[in-house]
Amino acid sequence: MPPYFTIAEAASQIAAKKLSPVELTRMCLDRIGKLDPELYAFLLVTEDRAMADARAAEARMMSGALKGKLDGIPIAHKDIYNTAGIRTTAHSKLLEDNVPDTDSTVVRKWAESGTVMLGKLATHEFALGGPSFDLPWPPARNPWNTDHFTAGSSSGTGAAVAAGLVLGGTGSDTGGSIRGPAALCGLAGIKPTYGLASRWGVLPLSFTLDHTGPLAWTVEDCALLLQGMAGYDPADPASANRPVADMTADLSKGAKGLRIGVIRHFHETDHPASPAVLKGIVDALDIFRNDGAEVRDVTLSSMTDYNAAGWLILTTEAYAVHxxxxxxxxxxxxxxxxxxxxxxxxxxxxxxxxxxxxxRLLCAEMAAAMADLDILITASAPAEAPKITEVPKWAMLEKPNFTMPFNVTGLPALSVCTGYGAGGLPVSMQIVGKPFQEATVFRAGHAYEQATGWRKTRPAMAT
Amino acid sequence: MAETSFESRARAAGLRSFPNDTAKLEALVKDLDRAAASLRGPRHYAQEPTTVFRLQPAATSR
Known part of the structure; x- marks a missing residue:
């Protein structure tokens, strides 16, 4: 297999004219050709568009007119993001032949940043449920073991980024659909603050819980991708009309001085996580402490309470849409x-x-708990990925998910890989910040990644 | 066969019948019912929801 690049590495080499966006794109397309027949990450590969984007980026590189760190970077979009003139299906028979007239705001912003679009990625149908075997396309498979689940709903993005088919991609997150695939596929994925990134042109599921955001191999890459998609959009009524922070500004600051709250009851009693997940969190907290962070426990309402409110809202709003x-x-x-x-x-x-x-009460409770803290930590998922044929269908309250509380509260939440479980599949933790404090979340996540070696291991099928 | 309470609720809501799916859908409905019940506790009558208007001031004309 050809070498892997993070976005930061590729951007640095493109800026130095040591890496050709055309060759990088060809590398990704070759990898898609080799691996996607087993992964089913792509619903549509837009090779002609990708090569045209790559040639344009290469021309900018040669003329010294690069647009920034995303210029020439191969990406793909979850197939609920409208793409002008390119089929957008939501992985559903209902939209099998749907070709939008216009790009969603995020698709447009990434294109304007010079990204190279390789295609459209698998999702759970309309970003809900899954894995499904009765849709026009099969569900995506986990590159760490193709018998296993990617999580969803941004399933294709999780698989594609983990296998190196693209360097980053879009996801959407209504109850955990970015952080779930990031967790089970061993990636970094952030659900930003509600209102930071536009939802316009993205097929809705639940208007008050829907978020757009990126998945990538590293936290730094996530920060670069989010920078390219964040910002006020008058077309999205939930969009926050405020300046966008520099997402990478604090990456090099380390964890020293961070005040960290651990929502221990979420992952120890409300939904007991696996030993590997728990160990990952304990080890991460040790790393933060050793780096000079202050760590203490916080107690919130039960995770079940957050899930009860979240799932009732999601189900009702989604029904109204559908x-x-x-x-x-x-x-x-x-x-x-x-x-x-x-x-x-x-x-x-x-x-x-x-x-x-x-x-509203839950939002107030979490805001109060965070008043003298910078970030919160809990699990992202309870364990390694289950087999794709053994994914439980219900039990939203008996086994409440770790991600929904931060859709309910709208806070920024990042999933990062914390190692590998007994089955060799990734485990993870979640780092949660205050509203619009993504830079602090990235700071903590990057400090953790730099202190560990997890980012050096790619799935075996992709090496 | 007697109609289950779940089936009668579905029929009352104008939903089509699900002859082969009753058992699994009942599990979902139990989950939704449990979620709803947990949210029905006592609360102050004036407690606001998250969905409130926040209007922008209109531009003044001279």
Whole structure:
């Protein structure tokens, strides 16, 4: 296999004219040709577009007119991001032939940054449910072991980035759909603060919980990608009209002086994580302490409370989006999507509104807990990836997920790889920041990555 | 065969019947019901939701 590059490495070599964006893109396309028949990460490879983008980047490189660190970097988009003139399906029969007229804001911003678009990536149908075997395309497979689940819903992005088919990609996150695949595929993935990155032109699932964000091999790469997608967008009513911080400004500061709160009950009692996940967190806290951070426990409401509010809101809002199609094209949805949403009308309007009222209390509780802290830490996922045929369908409250609390509160949350479990698959932790404090989250994540060697290991199939 | 409470609720909500899926959908409904029940606890009548208007001031004209 050809060498792997992080975005930061590739950008540095492109800037020095030591790496050709055309050759880098050809390298990725070759890898897609070799590995994607087993991974099913791509729903569509846009080779002609990619080569055109790469040649344009190369011309800018040669003329000294590079647009920045994303210029010439091969990426791909989750197939719920609208791409002008390029099929956007949500991995669903309902949109099998859907070709949008315009790019979503994030797609446009990345294109304007000079990225090279390699195609559209698998997702759980309309970013909900999965893995599904009854859709027009198969589900993506985990490059660490293709019998195993990628998590979702940004399943194709997780698989593609882990296998080095692209250097980064877009995801969306309504209850954990960026951080889940980042966790199970051994990547860095951030759900930024609600309102930081535009959702315009991205197929909605739940308007008050939906976020856009990137996945990449390293935390630094995530910071570079988020820089390229963040910013006020008047077309998105939730978009925050405020200046965008420098996402990489604090990367070199290390963990010294950080005040870290550990939501221990989330991963030890509310949903006990596996020994490998727990060890990863304990080891990470030791690294932070040794680097001069202050670490203490914090107690919040049960993770079940956050999940109860989050899932009721998600289910109700998603039903409102999909109701017309559920009534007219019920059987064109996959079974998992239908099962999850078809009964949403059984949720009363009052119960939905109680969830929204409870959400406000939960937001206030977490803000108070963070008042004298910089970041929170808990797990991202309970264990290594299960087999793709053994993914449990329900149990959102018996086994509440670790990611939903930060969709409910809208806080920035990053998943980073903390090693590998007994099965050789990645485990992870979650680093959570205050609103619009992504730079601090990246600082902590980067400090951790620099202190460990996990980023040196790629999946065996990709080496 | 007698209709289950789940089936009658689904029918009352105008939902189509799910002859082969009743058992698995009941599991989901139990989860949703449990979530809803956990949110119905006592709260102050004036407690606000997260979804509130925050209007921008209109530009003044002279």
């Amino acid at each position: 109701e017309p199609w559920l009534k007219s094209r019920f059987n064109d949805y996959g079974e998992l999507f239908r099962d999850r949403l078809a009964l949403a009308p059984l949720i009363s309007a009052s119960d939905y509104f109680q969830a929204v009222r409870r959400r």
